[in-house]
Amino acid sequence: MTDMTWSQATSINLISIVIVLLFAGSIVQGFMRGGSGSAKHLLSMLLEAVIVILSVVIAWKGVQLISPLLQTWLKGQNLQVPAEEIGILKQTYYTAMTSLRDFTLLRFGVLFLLGYMIVKQLLNLLIYPFIGPWLAERYAQPERNKSFLSSVSGGAIGSVAGFARALLLIAVLFIYVTLFPHSPVTPYIESSQMYQKGAKEVIAPFTGDFITEKVPVFTRAVEEEFTNILQRKYEVLDAKIPNNISDAAKEVTARGQTDEEKAKLLYKWVGSSVKYDWDKVKLYEEKRIWKEQTPEDTFNTREGVCIDYSRLYAQMARSIGLDVKVVTGLGYDGQGSYGPHAWNEVYLKETNRWVPLDSTWVASGGNWFNPPNFDQTHVKDA
Incomplete structure (x- = not known):
């Protein structure tokens, strides 16, 4: 031929x-x-x-x-x-x-x-x-x-x-x-x-x-x-807010006057107080064992991965009257590709809009509370 x-x-x-x-x-x-x-x-x-x-x-x-x-x-x-x-x-x-x-x-x-x-x-x-x-x-x-x-x-x-x-x-x-x-x-x-x-x-x-x-x-x-x-499944799953989480949220946001100030204070606190659990990631990647944990587990151990950060942030935000979502999708890994990730969106009544934030990435540096071009590093599930 x-x-x-x-x-x-x-x-x-x-x-x-x-x-x-x-x-x-x-x-x-x-x-x-x-x-x-x-x-x-x-x-x-x-x-x-x-x-x-x-x-x-x-x-x-x-x-x-x-x-x-x-x-x-x-x-x-x-x-x-x-x-x-x-x-x-x-x-x-x-x-x-x-x-x-x-x-x-x-x-x-x-x-x-x-x-x-x-x-x-x-x-x-x-x-x-x-x-x-x-x-x-x-x-x-x-x-x-x-x-x-x-x-x-x-x-x-x-x-x-x-x-x-x-x-x-x-x-x-x-x-x-x-x-x-x-x-x-x-x-x-x-x-x-x-x-x-x-x-x-x-x-x-x-x-x-x-x-x-x-x-x-x-x-x-x-x-x-x-x-x-x-996102609704996490609202239902985490509807019960433990007293220790509610009390901590009130203490963290005590000096906040607006929804945005309170949301930022919680974002900084969760991002700096919780340590990323690399052992949990390794356990899943090597043995396909997923260690499920509640927001209270994350709060008590101060360890978790992105979904744990996001669920804890959502519970703390709801406990002080903020409307918040847990968002799942893909996050940029800094090496040219994207991997499974979770973050939050919080509603600010003063400006009548939902804004994104990523408390997991606080430790990596930079501003991840409603920064410009947030959607270029975070892609929602659809």
Whole structure:
């Protein structure tokens, strides 16, 4: 094989191959089924598509009405996490219920999924008893000795089904490319001529600017909410604040006048009072043993890793009335890469904003209380 031939062979795009095979496979199926069988299959596909579309529309409209009512009801249930030790089942319950109450997209998504499944099942029960017998009667007998004309008509019908399937695949790829333009896979998808043709000539004109402009905004909102849900588990897990931690927080922040001053005093105290536990890291890296500890453990031993610093800071901040989050994600290791990390965000009422801080890095020097470009060294989970 020459270099030119090898280059051509290795440059074949698998996306194009899958699209062609999907289309060609549907034609072959139609040819084998014949006109009658292919027509029945196509009608079944169309009926299923109609039911799916109706289910989506009805569920969407229904959730728009139900979601605010559910939020109002949940707010009236006094879902306050008990300030005491609670088991895993109660932790899960309070995390789920308070998340449904506070996070709009999560609540909408859960209700929509349930609504879609219920509505689709009801439509199947209502429609198929009427349409099913007609399809069975209309196409009752399989074509045992199909004529050439029947096979050709079946292939033609199969091509319609194949076009729909190929277009659906291209639509999914189009959404992926729009949401993840910097993904390593994206350039490969876009290099497919079959994809380009379908995306540019059918999908893009049909959707207009909706996918390219609206969907990324929605995705960022989902990522932000998902991050908040991940943080909620620590709020539930550490709801009980021991007296020694509460008393220490009051003493540390006694001279603070504003939320920012109090938050900074706690940031400096936690960062300078707790020693980084390298033995805990070594135990996990070498033996995969994770030494779980509570904020009270960290307070008493004065040792911990980033998540322990962050949970202790959060408890101390909440004990003096500050609104604070535990944030997980990736932190810059100073050697050109990122590793698992945790830090905090605290709400400052005076300026009406959330600001980030990293008490773990206090010992390394520098200012890590809301410094410029904090997000260049800290990347949230999403």
